[in-house]
Amino acid sequence: DAGVTQSPTHLIKTRGQHVTLRCSPISGHKSVSWYQQVLGQGPQFIFQYYEKEERGRGNFPDRFSARQFPNYSSELNVNALLLGDSALYLCASSLADPIVGYTFGSGTRLTVV
Amino acid sequence: AQSVTQLGSHVSVSEGALVLLRCNYSSSVPPYLFWYVQYPNQGLQLLLKYTTGATLVKGINGFEAEFKKSETSFHLTKPSAHMSDAAEYFCAVSWNNNDMRFGAGTRLTVKP
Numbered sequence: 001d002a003g004v005t006q007s008p009t010h011l012i013k014t015r016g017q018h019v020t021l022r023c024s025p026i027s028g029h030k031s032v033s034w035y036q037q038v039l040g041q042g043p044q045f046i047f048q049y050y051e052k053e054e055r056g057r058g059n060f061p062d063r064f065s066a067r068q069f070p071n072y073s074s075e076l077n078v079n080a081l082l083l084g085d086s087a088l089y090l091c092a093s094s095l096a097d098p099i100v101g102y103t104f105g106s107g108t109r110l111t112v113v
Numbered sequence: 114a115q116s117v118t119q120l121g122s123h124v125s126v127s128e129g130a131l132v133l134l135r136c137n138y139s140s141s142v143p144p145y146l147f148w149y150v151q152y153p154n155q156g157l158q159l160l161l162k163y164t165t166g167a168t169l170v171k172g173i174n175g176f177e178a179e180f181k182k183s184e185t186s187f188h189l190t191k192p193s194a195h196m197s198d199a200a201e202y203f204c205a206v207s208w209n210n211n212d213m214r215f216g217a218g219t220r221l222t223v224k225p
Contacts, residue, residue, distance in 0.1 A: 004156070
């Protein structure tokens with residue numbers, strides 16, 4: 001069975017640019033969450049989506065946005081990139097009730113120069 | 114503010130020794146509790162979780178954790194460390210269904 005897949009695995013962007021990160025959840029999982037993990041820190045919650053609706057939002061600026069598609073895949077968009085946006089972006093999926101535990105993808109390593 | 118604290122950013126043990134990784138949370142309302150492991154260049158893998166019921170929870174790879182409400186703790190233990198246990202370990206809590214809050218992580222080193 002395919003796990004949570006994220007693309008791309010790595011990318012380098014310049015300050016001020018825009019980036020789109022993609023996530024495909026495990027088949028049957030309807031909830032997708034996004035996390036930012038800065039080097040040396042724990043993951044920080046960005047968004048949670050369930051059935052294409054935003055269920056939660058962390059303390060991130062409006063430059064960060066996301067959406068979930070009818071097939072439950074998801075995109076995370078970041079506008080006007082800053083150097084501080086450099087991080088590992090993790091996508092996690094779960095069944096309807098995420099409390100049973102998330103399954104994480106391997107992440108997208110974003111470097112902003 | 115609700116928070117998660119992992120005491121000790123680095124823990125080093127000898128192979129075969131007891132592993133103890135500490136996690137405390139700040140809240141009067143018991144949360145749901147999780148431990149995840151992260152190997153280099155990989156995502157997070159769920160080790161175990163506590164939601165309700167028995168406070169001693171057994172997970173994968175021989176790990177277990179005990180929820181102690183009076184101490185607001187959820188420490189992770191393993192009786193005998195193996196070289197393959199070397200990784201970053203994250204404690205996480207959730208007070209609702211919308212987000213999970215992670216600690217800063219503890220890097221476990223296992224010496225031969």
